[in-house]
Amino acid sequence: MIREISQLARKAGKEIMLFYNGKRVLNLNTKRDDTPITSADLISHQIIVSGLHRLTPDIPIISEEGSVNFNKSVNYNVFWLIDPLDGTKEFLYHNSEFTVNIALINCGTPVMGVVYVPAINVLYAASNGKAWKEDGYGKRFFINVKKNYPPTVLVSRFHPDKYFLDKYLIKLEQYKIIYVGSSLKFCMIAEGVAQLYPRFSSIKIWDTAAGYAVAVAAGAKIIDWYGNVLIYGPFNSFLNPGFEVSLS
Structure with missing residues (x-):
């Protein structure tokens, strides 16, 4: 499934970049918590939620931009947890550090994760205890933490x-x-x-x-x-x- 989830993140990121590069009109609003939300956030949300419903129709979804019944969601054991555009301020300031985040949660732990960085076309993913980085051509490089001093x-x-x-x-x-x-x-x-x-x-x-x-x-x-x-x-x-x- 990780391949399909990665493709879904890339698809959402491609749409985000149309707004980022000025090829689509960007609408900007403010949410109740005074954080910004844009039309790029919303289109990414729609793409990811639609794709996840198709791939895993029985798994609930919690999204930053979705309408979630909190009282019901507290009982979820397995669910998708997504941020369609993490770093909206970075997106608005054009510093390229915004991401598309998709995670699968199982019994309180993220067991699968995809972080796509649309502005540089790099994707990070993890599944089955392994983590890797993919370039714009989908070539995979396994990654690990590295010690350094000074840190x-x-x-x-x-x-x-x-x-x-x-x-x-x-x-x-x-x-x-x-x-x-x-x-x-x-x-x-x-x-x-x-x-x-x-x-x-x-x-x-x-x-x-x-x-x-x-x-x-x-x-x-x-x-x-x-x-x-x-x-x-x-x-x-x-x-x-x-x-x-x-x-x-």
């Missing part, structure tokens, strides 16, 4: 949480910093470009699930600040707490 720390471009970040960096003494948006941070650790990604504030579960699957399959460790693994159901809300991605 490279990935910091959210729009959510740096400076106070907690400064306290975190003091303990490292030596480090390099790269500011990156979206779930691309998980993938950069998975392929060995970076070694640490601290997140200090809560985050929506669809922002992290696919990247989580890729990073863990590549050998990363992801735990919250109390030492617990992230859980993707049953949940009390669609939020994960802050966490650290590091090398296991």
Whole structure:
């Protein structure tokens, strides 16, 4: 199934790029939580949901842009969790770091994940405990985390949480910093470009699930600040707490 899911992410990403490159008129609105939503988010959502319904009609779907019955969804054991356009601000600022995220959750754990980066036509995927990267021609390269000193720390471009970040960096003494948006941070650790990604504030579960699957399959460790693994159901809300991605 991972091949079909990858093709679906690429299809959604191709449509997103039509808006990104100005070939389609982009409509911009603001959601109730004051985050932006565009017509690119919505068309990507429609493509992915339609494709997943065709491939797996019996598996429920939770999407950032979908209408979800929370009381019903808390009982899902197996479900798709998608973010049709992760990093809408990156998309609007034209910095190429936005992604399409599709994850399959089984008993609270992302067991399959696809993260597609449309602007550079690179796809990251994980299934059956293996992670890989595909170029624009579909050529596959298996990836693993890599140690490096001083470590490279990935910091959210729009959510740096400076106070907690400064306290975190003091303990490292030596480090390099790269500011990156979206779930691309998980993938950069998975392929060995970076070694640490601290997140200090809560985050929506669809922002992290696919990247989580890729990073863990590549050998990363992801735990919250109390030492617990992230859980993707049953949940009390669609939020994960802050966490650290590091090398296991």
